[in-house]
Amino acid sequence: xxHPWLPAAVVLCALQAAVPAGSIVRYEKTLRDGKPIKLRVExxxxxxxxxxxxxxxxxxxxxxxxxxxxxxxxxxWRWRGWAILEPDADGFxxxxxxxxxxxxxxxxxxxxxxxxxWDRVDGEEPRxxxxxxxxxxxxxxxxxxxxxAAEAAYREHASRAKNDAWIAVRLRDGxxxxxxxxxxxxxxxxxxxx
Amino acid sequence: MNRKALAWxxxxxPILVRDGVLSPEGAEALRRRYGPLDDPGGGRVLRIVLxxxxxxxxxxxxxxxxxxxxxxxxxxxxxxxxxxLLLAAQGLGLHTFLRRRDQPAWVEVSGAFWLTSVGACxxxxxxxxxxxxxxxxxxxxxxxxxxxxxxxxxxRVAAIGFFALVVAxxxxxxxxxxxxxxxxxxxxxxxxxxxxxxxxRRGSEWxxxxxxxxxxxxxxxxxxxxxxxDRWKAMTIxxxxxxxxxxxxxxxxxxxxxxxxxxxxxxxxxxxxxxxGLVLSFDxxxxxPIEPLPRGADGVGPGxxxxxxxxxxxxxxxxxxxLRLLRDRLPADGAWxxxxxxxxxxxxxxxxxxxxxxxxxxxxxxxxAGSLALRSGLRRGSLGEANRGLFALAAxxxxxxxxxxxGFLVRGVGFVVLGLAFLGTNLWLLRRGRxxxx
Numbered sequence: 247x248x249h250p251w252l253p254a255a256v257v258l259c260a261l262q263a264a265v266p267a268g269s270i271v272r273y274e275k276t277l278r279d280g281k282p283i284k285l286r287v288e289x290x291x292x293x294x295x296x297x298x299x300x301x302x303x304x305x306x307x308x309x310x311x312x313x314x315x316x317x318x319x320x321x322x323w324r325w326r327g328w329a330i331l332e333p334d335a336d337g338f339x340x341x342x343x344x345x346x347x348x349x350x351x352x353x354x355x356x357x358x359x360x361x362x363x364w365d366r367v368d369g370e371e372p373r374x375x376x377x378x379x380x381x382x383x384x385x386x387x388x389x390x391x392x393x394x395a396a397e398a399a400y401r402e403h404a405s406r407a408k409n410d411a412w413i414a415v416r417l418r419d420g421x422x423x424x425x426x427x428x429x430x431x432x433x434x435x436x437x438x439x440x
Numbered sequence: 441m442n443r444k445a446l447a448w449x450x451x452x453x454p455i456l457v458r459d460g461v462l463s464p465e466g467a468e469a470l471r472r473r474y475g476p477l478d479d480p481g482g483g484r485v486l487r488i489v490l491x492x493x494x495x496x497x498x499x500x501x502x503x504x505x506x507x508x509x510x511x512x513x514x515x516x517x518x519x520x521x522x523x524x525l526l527l528a529a530q531g532l533g534l535h536t537f538l539r540r541r542d543q544p545a546w547v548e549v550s551g552a553f554w555l556t557s558v559g560a561c562x563x564x565x566x567x568x569x570x571x572x573x574x575x576x577x578x579x580x581x582x583x584x585x586x587x588x589x590x591x592x593x594x595x596r597v598a599a600i601g602f603f604a605l606v607v608a609x610x611x612x613x614x615x616x617x618x619x620x621x622x623x624x625x626x627x628x629x630x631x632x633x634x635x636x637x638x639x640x641r642r643g644s645e646w647x648x649x650x651x652x653x654x655x656x657x658x659x660x661x662x663x664x665x666x667x668x669x670d671r672w673k674a675m676t677i678x679x680x681x682x683x684x685x686x687x688x689x690x691x692x693x694x695x696x697x698x699x700x701x702x703x704x705x706x707x708x709x710x711x712x713x714x715x716x717g718l719v720l721s722f723d724x725x726x727x728x729p730i731e732p733l734p735r736g737a738d739g740v741g742p743g744x745x746x747x748x749x750x751x752x753x754x755x756x757x758x759x760x761x762x763l764r765l766l767r768d769r770l771p772a773d774g775a776w777x778x779x780x781x782x783x784x785x786x787x788x789x790x791x792x793x794x795x796x797x798x799x800x801x802x803x804x805x806x807x808x809a810g811s812l813a814l815r816s817g818l819r820r821g822s823l824g825e826a827n828r829g830l831f832a833l834a835a836x837x838x839x840x841x842x843x844x845x846x847g848f849l850v851r852g853v854g855f856v857v858l859g860l861a862f863l864g865t866n867l868w869l870l871r872r873g874r875x876x877x878x
Contacts, residue, residue: 255537255592259530262558262585263523266565270519273569277515300567382572424570 276423280416281353283331284338285381287404287411287427301388301400301434303427305381305413307331307355308363309341313377323361328354328420329379338412341379353417356382383415386427388435396438403429403437446474515568522564529557537592551595555586555602579609583627590634596647599634603654606631610658610665620666620743625750628662631655643699652701653708656687659750660712666747672734674787675747677720681783682754684712689761689777694768713779714832718839720786720802727786727795755780772816772825775809806836814865823869830865834858 249255285305307329314322327346331339331353339355348354360378367373388396403411414425427434453470456462462470513521533554540546559582565571566578583605590599606628613621635655638648660683667676690696691706720726733740758780765774782805786798810832817826837858841851 249538251592252538254588255534258588258592259534262530263526265581265585266526266561267523269565269569270523273565273571274516274519300570382574383570385573386570387567 272421273423276416276418276421277425280418280421280423281333282337282425283333283353283415283417284336284412285383285415286338286409287400287413300385301393301396301427303384303386303400303413304404305383305415306360307339307341307357307379307381308376309344309379311362311374311376313341313344314359315344315346322359325359327357329357330354331417339415344379348420351419354420355415355417355422356420358382381422383413383422383424386413386424386434388438392435392438396434399429399437400427400434449474518568519565522561522568525564526557526561529554533589533593541594547593547595548597551589551593551598552601554589554593555598558582558585576609576612579605579612580621580623583609584623587627587630590631596638596651599631599638599651600654602631603628603651603658606658607661610661613665620741620747622743622746624662624743625746628658631658639697639699639701643697643701646700648699649701649704652705656705656709659683663747663750666744672744673730674732674791675734675744675751677726677783678787679747679751679754680716681713681720682751682758682780684709684716685758685777685779685781685783686754686761688713688773688779689758689765692770692773692777693761693764694770695764710776710828713776714806714835716783717779717802717806718835720783721799721806721836721839722843723796723799727790727798730787730790730795732791755784770816772809772813772829775805775812778805778809803836803840806832810836818865818869821869821872823866823873826865826869827862830862834862 285307288304288306309329314325315327327344328348329341330343330345330349332342334340344357345354357379360380362374363376363378364372365375400411403409410431411427411429413427415422416425429437450471453462453467457464457467529550532550536543536546536550540550559578562578562582583602586598586602586605589595590602606624609624613624632655635651638651642648660680663679663683664676667673667679687705687709691702691709696702734744758777762774762777762781765771765777782801786801789795789798789801810829813825813829813832815829817823817829837854841854
């Protein structure tokens with residue numbers, strides 16, 4: 247049956263399907279062909295550590311002091327940009343450069359300013375070591391039955407005392423996709439098993 | 441034609457044909473002329489509600505079954521199911537669009553399913569790939585993808601859902617993080633033609649009133665969120681008074697399409713005007729300090745300027761409505777619709793350093809509008825209008841009692857007088873109404 251608005255309806259359906267389908271293709275390509283890299287994660291405020299079916303995580307990077315382009319003081323907290331990364335000897339991400347503009351073809355992650363980074367050693371004055379950059383990959387979905395144990399394991403291993411929680415990420419063309427969340431070298435799903 | 445009368449006529453036709461008063465062809469012609477006997481509105485609404493409820497149960501059940509086995513499914517399969525859900529909703533929507541557009545149950549159920557499945561698909565993909573929790577971006581994409589759905593199907597549920605997304609996105613936007621998205625205003629405005637079209641085509645239906653309320657709420661939230669976030673007091677006052685007065689005026693002008701939407705819109709708009717007016721009637725913090733631009737801003741972004749443009753546009757609408765109402769000898773309604781001009785004048789006075797005069801202007805306006813409404817209500821025997829006037833006057837007196845140094849005795853006597861005025865006016869109008877009927 248011909249209807250004058252049928253072509254518009256078909257175009258709408260195609261557009262609605264193209265948006266999630268395009269995302270799926272992009273993220274699958276990233277997981278298949280992206281550069282693997284590891285990001286250390288910090289503990290999250292206990293009130294926010296778990297909501298529903300995901301664990302809230304806080305992947306952070308340390309960039310050199312004064313590396314946030316063009317933003318100082320309070321304005322830096324509104325800054326959002328890109329951190330170009332390369333893996334160190336252990337596979338953990340190291341910030342090569344920070345930029346406002348999305349870099350073409352580089353292994354980069356979208357980040358926001360997270361405040362100054364301090365090195366705190368018991369008995370000594372805290373030492374400023376750079377700028378904290380926080381990735382916007384801030385959640386890891388998992389089975390809600392294992393969530394309480396996962397939450398406890400995550401918080402324990404992300405704390406300063408242990409600092410052995412990290413996420414495995416694949417990077418491709420400025421897109422980062424989480425492959426897994428690890429604590430003490432094991433996947434969180436395994437660590438949270440009773 | 442009145443449904444009862446039609447039912448009576450159709451019941452009489454066989455008798456008239458049997459008695460030779462009407463020929464069988466004449467009876468058939470009458471049936472063709474008036475069409476089938478529709479279900480009563482209540483039956484049709486119940487069918488739509490039950491159909492929607494059934495669809496929700498089916499959809500919810502499918503989602504629960506999938507959720508139980510979600511972890512066992514591979515990532516590509518999860519992604520495929522998300523797309524499949526969307527395609528199913530689109531298929532149902534297209535079927536309704538091509539073949540069932542005249543059936544309200546199909547239109548509303550498929551519209552609701554289509555709207556929610558777009559959001560569910562995006563959310564499922566986000567969950568599958570552990571994507572970032574940027575709710576504002578999520579609402580933005582969802583909102584733009586479903587904007588055409590109400591227009592295609594004529595679905596009012598989809599329209600209400602769209603305006604709800606505009607509101608949700610407004611609440612998620614934080615001024616400290618970024619400049620106001622220009623497309624937020626654009627999206628709210630693009631939804632308005634649907635609401636207006638419904639008022640013209642189906643203004644007599646209660647569902648249209650819900651669409652109108654949803655549209656009005658979206659406009660109010662977008663504008664006020666921006667002005668609050670920008671800490672832009674002048675814009676907050678200008679926008680709120682202009683919008684509420686415009687909505688009141690649109691619902692009150694005699695030439696507007698009739699229907700329950702008018703009362704549903706006029707009541708909340710009037711209440712919002714009164715509350716805003718009472719707040720602005722104080723001469724302290726509502727008016728001072730006040731600045732022409734947002735506090736602490738280096739400049740105003742294009743999105744925030746759009747709020748100013750919208751405020752001026754609503755002020756123009758309110759002013760035109762007020763002129764029309766005054767010209768049609770509806771002084772009470774015209775006075776309420778002047779609320780936008782009062783707000784704009786008050787802002788001008790306050791920016792010039794005359795904040796006491798600005799507050800005084802609002803007090804005079806409330807006093808005048810309340811008195812006119814009371815007088816008009818008493819003349820026309822309208823209980824509702826008289827009470828609106830009385831309420832405005834009583835509320836104004838109450839807030840003035842609280843911010844003056846009058847003693848308890850004076851305040852107590854004042855409240856008693858107001859209370860007696862309320863009771864006396866209502867009793868007199870009720871008695872007059874009874875006398876008129878007998």
